[in-house]
Amino acid sequence: MRSKDNIGITVENLRLKYPGTSRKQFDKLSFRIEPGEKILIVGPSGCGKSTLLQLLSSIIPRSYSVPFKADELVLPTSTGVVFQDPDSQFCMNLVCEEVAFSLENNRVPADEMDRIILELLRTVGLRNFKEQPIRTLSGGQKQRLAIACLLASSPFYVF
Known part of the structure; x- marks a missing residue:
């Protein structure tokens, strides 16, 4: 996992599965966010929106140990998250x-x-x-x- 600012976010072939579950949260998820680009993440409860944000902001794996693999993962070094509560x-x-x-x-x-x-x-x-x-x-x-x-x-x- 590389961390850089001002080069965008890259996620290639992300696989993530919470321990003790049989279903993968993500299987081959890929996308890129360009610097300055605004995106909206939507989906039903339990689809992985919060998990994805925790990964993009490095809460996973820094604070929560959740096994994941990705062919390429380029994340920013400086992020901020506004939680639901x-x-x-x-x-x-x-x-x-x-x-x-x-x-x-x-x-x-x-x-x-x-x-x-x-x-x-x-x-x-x-x-x-x-x-x-x-x-x-x-x-x-x-x-x-x-x-x-x-x-x-x-x-x-x-x-």
Whole structure:
């Protein structure tokens, strides 16, 4: 498996089967995503959408050991994922603290943070929620906050 940014994603002949199951999740799956290309992954529950995103973002195999093989697998080194349940991604109390946490992880200077936080919140439609407790946000607002935090970490690919 090679990891590179700005060269696209290549998956050739991917085979993946969860341990303890008889059915392969993927059998000979092949595709390419060009840099900047936007794609939509759709399908019924259990078809492998989440598994594919976990593989593309290297959650598999870094965090979950799932056996797979591919003739070629070129993945980005910098990715971000917004999960279905955004609450599982938050660790701070306030909206501004959560975005700041992402910026701190990228070593953004403190004197630039307020401007960047406001810009990110404006981008996702949460401009007036800076001091709001995260627990009071609606599900959609939490998804927007998760996207703002992801954008703050500047990944090359967003899933």
